[in-house]
Amino acid sequence: MKIFKKLLVISAVLGAIGVAPFAFAQNNLPDLTPTKADVAKAAFKEDAKCTKCHDESENAPILSIYQTKHGVKGDSRTPSCTSCHGQSDKHLAGDKDGKGRPSPDFVFKKGVYDKSPSQERMGQCQNCHKGEKRTNWNGSQHQVNDVACNDCHVVHNPVDKVRVKKTQTQVCYTCHKEQRADSYKTSTHPIEVGKVVCSDCHNPHGSAGPQLLKKNTLNETCFLCHAEKRGPVLFEHQPVVENCANCHTPHGSNITPLLKDRPPFLCDDCHDKPHDSGKLPGPNVAGKPFTTSPSSSLMGRACMNCHTMVHGSNSPAGGYLQR
Structure with missing residues (x-):
């Protein structure tokens, strides 16, 4: 019994001697997780390969990238210069024959060097920016027409105009000049005051619908x-159900409200009877006297003098009448 007690005491002592140093060591190990300062320091060191030459003396604002989300060096996800422009070893080393310095691996803006093909520039951006709203980029109208990301976006500038409502339309109008002209017509969406902008209706990064629309149909x-x-309404107007653009032009019109033609002529495209609203007052073919009063379908709001509910009606009388 005494021998057994001695063995217990010895085991307890050895356990204390073995565990205590281990526990002490665990509690006093240095935290090796890199801090934001460490991450930033490493990132600036990587960028220094480029910024030792490309500094504030550049004509283009190079260093202002540190005022954008692409310049938040405390975030490990933030790209460095080489993340976008490539390692560019030949550019850094220079030409040993003295014939000039080769271009970086990827050039986004034409200057001393020609810019890289659009597909290469897009590929560099999509290394990080993929999925979500860019799922349908491949095969979209912009991608097919060689529109690269930096043709619309400005990375080194603190203010990206295409992402600001007040200036977004001016960026889009650089290519879409017909839509710019439409926006200055009599009847438009409130585009010029910045209440409606292109991206409210269109997804420039690709869409499953036509004309890069945000939804599958107009x-x-x-x-x-x-x-x-x-709706839903009891009596549907078929052109409305089919496509709003049957009657309206979305970017601007000289006929209120955004109509493609004036009523009754717009209505006459489909409804040529029974009111003969397109007939102006005057003698008919049989030589009968002049009509003294024009048709009520030609005056005021024309067809809408009676048919006010042109988008559909719940009226028991049908015919899109307001009752």
């Missing part, structure tokens, strides 16, 4: 704002 996109036109 009607679905229009209903994002014009929900009262969605």
